[in-house]
Amino acid sequence: MGEKVSLSFDGMPLKKAFVREDGRAIIVCPHCGKAKEISVLSMAKRKSVVNVRCSCSTIFKTYLDYRQSYRKSTDLIGRYSIEVELRNRGQAKVKNISFGGICFEVATNHTIREGQKGSIDFELDDKNSTRVRKNFSVKAVTGNNIGCSFIQDRAYDKNLGFYLRTGL
Ligand SMILES: [Zn+2]
Numbered sequence: 001m002g003e004k005v006s007l008s009f010d011g012m013p014l015k016k017a018f019v020r021e022d023g024r025a026i027i028v029c030p031h032c033g034k035a036k037e038i039s040v041l042s043m044a045k046r047k048s049v050v051n052v053r054c055s056c057s058t059i060f061k062t063y064l065d066y067r068q069s070y071r072k073s074t075d076l077i078g079r080y081s082i083e084v085e086l087r088n089r090g091q092a093k094v095k096n097i098s099f100g101g102i103c104f105e106v107a108t109n110h111t112i113r114e115g116q117k118g119s120i121d122f123e124l125d126d127k128n129s130t131r132v133r134k135n136f137s138v139k140a141v142t143g144n145n146i147g148c149s150f151i152q153d154r155a156y157d158k159n160l161g162f163y164l165r166t167g168l
Contacts, residue, residue: 017065018065019065021101021149023039034054049064070164074094079092080106080146092104101139104148114138116137119136124160130163136151
């Protein structure tokens with residue numbers, strides 16, 4: 001998963017790797033099959049094709065797919081709730097969304113902590129005002145900004161996928 005031959009480059013099969021939200025991608029050597037993790041965060045510029053040197057001394061090109069790491073800035077209003085805790089629920093301003101997660105701002109004082117689970121419900125500003133309801137796990141709390149990753153069954157969310165893709 002996350003790696004397959006899908007394109008060709010200079011007549012050679014080009015490997016493809018997905019860059020995750022944390023900026024890392026797993027790359028597998030086509031020669032020996034060894035997996036290697038690279039980080040794109042240290043790259044001065046976002047590159048779509050990188051040369052990778054494996055410890056077996058094979059050098060190969062890999063295509064980096066950033067779609068999973070792409071965050072779309074948004075200005076949407078929704079409602080959130082944290083599991084069990086009645087106190088932690090209310091209006092949320094959705095600041096950005098990616099395929100893997102969401103960041104929203106809560107208006108009031110809160111006691112939301114990392115590791116808690118909850119759900120958020122909002123409408124996209126697309127032409128159908130598509131309603132999105134997602135379960136999440138809290139990954140980072142900075143003041144009133146709550147960074148979350150989606151808890152998903154991996155079922156493809158077509159409307160949200162299209163919404164995010166239109167920003168690419
Ligand atoms: Zn190798």
